[in-house]
Amino acid sequence: QVQLKESGPGLVQPSQTLSLTCTVSGFSLTSNSVSWVRQPPGKGLEWMGAIWSGGSTDYNSALKSRLSISRDTSKSQVFLKMNSLQTEDTAIYFCTRLWYLDYFDYWGQGVMVTVSS
Amino acid sequence: NIVMTQSPKSMSISVGDRVTMNCKASQNVYNNIAWYQQKPGQSPKLLIYYASNRYNGVPDRFTGSGYGTDFTLTINSVQAEDAAFYYCQRIYNSPFTFGSGTKLEIK
Numbered sequence: 001q002v003q004l005k006e007s008g009p010g011l012v013q014p015s016q017t018l019s020l021t022c023t024v025s026g027f028s029l030t031s032n033s034v035s036w037v038r039q040p041p042g043k044g045l046e047w048m049g050a051i052w053s054g055g056s057t058d059y060n061s062a063l064k065s066r067l068s069i070s071r072d073t074s075k076s077q078v079f080l081k082m083n084s085l086q087t088e089d090t091a092i093y094f095c096t097r098l099w100y101l102d103y104f105d106y107w108g109q110g111v112m113v114t115v116s117s
Numbered sequence: 118n119i120v121m122t123q124s125p126k127s128m129s130i131s132v133g134d135r136v137t138m139n140c141k142a143s144q145n146v147y148n149n150i151a152w153y154q155q156k157p158g159q160s161p162k163l164l165i166y167y168a169s170n171r172y173n174g175v176p177d178r179f180t181g182s183g184y185g186t187d188f189t190l191t192i193n194s195v196q197a198e199d200a201a202f203y204y205c206q207r208i209y210n211s212p213f214t215f216g217s218g219t220k221l222e223i224k
Contacts, residue, residue, distance in 0.1 A: 035213065037161075045153075045161065045204055045215040058211045061118065094160060101209045102167070103151045107160035 002026035004034070004095050004108035011114050012085050018113060022078040022095030029053070029071055033098040034078045036069065038091040039110075046091075050098060051078055085115045119144050121205055123216035130195050131224045138219040140188040140205035149209035152181055152190045155218075156201045165190065166208065197223050 008020035022034060035050040049059040051069045059067050068081045078095060092110040099105045120143040130136045140150065148168040153161035163172045165181035168188060178193040192199055200223045205216040 037215075044202075044218045045155075045206075047206075047211075047213040047215060050211065050213075060212055096160075098213075103163050103172070103208055104153075104161070104206075104213075105163055105172070107162075110160055 002097065002106045004097060004106055006093060006095050006108045006111040008093075008111055008113065010112060011116060012089075013117050014086055014115055016085055017081060017083045018085050018089070018115075020080040020093055020095075020111060020113075022080070022108060024076045024078065024095075024097070027097065029073045029076060029078065033100075034071070035096050035098050035104060036078075036080050037094045037096055037104070037107075038089075039094070040088070040091045048080070048093075087115050089113070090115045118212055119146065119207055119214055121207060121214050121216035123203075123205060123219050125219060126217070127220040127222065129222040129224050132195060132197055134195050136192045136195055136221065138190050138203055138221070140183075140190070140216050142186045142188070142207065145185050146207050147209075148184050149207055150181070150183065150188050151206045151208045152179075153204045153206065154199075154201045155204065161204065164203075192221075195221075195223065199223065 003025045033052045036048040071078045094110045096104040096107045122141045124139045150168045152165040155161040169181045180191045202218045204218045207214045
């Protein structure tokens, strides 16, 4: 069955770089796209970016200068790197499968990232 | 960029009532809207896609409608388990912007 699971450090210091991994199973990254979505505590959802099945990427313009999404298809993993972290980047980070361009049908459980010294 | 505005921000409804919540896009998005339900501590779950298509396994008391800039999610005969946040999202074209959400409480 389709599964996504996020992993990464729970605490990052301000100005440092966040690195997260999304490990997927039950589908191929060469046939499906994956997005990252984040949610600050008590707030709404923010689409961050996507890596398409062909390997190209697309980013939220508000994050584009700090964000990079990549993948390793052999390991069924998608990576998120975001630099210059600030306290406002504290959030739950989700990876989710984008079914073609239609909808986000499967989501990981999310990983909480706190930016603090 | 397209802005998705949801209203109301919160609502309190009794079990068995009908509830309607709204999502307004700042530009024409045709029928390219999805709705998600998120309960505390959980990931969002897809309810509706392309404005009116119910996703697999979603109860038929959930109905989506609308086209262009104005969209509605209706829940007929609300159940206690429907207490959650509901988000609309633009789909089909990036950025896949979410609305700010509507909180549904059950009295």
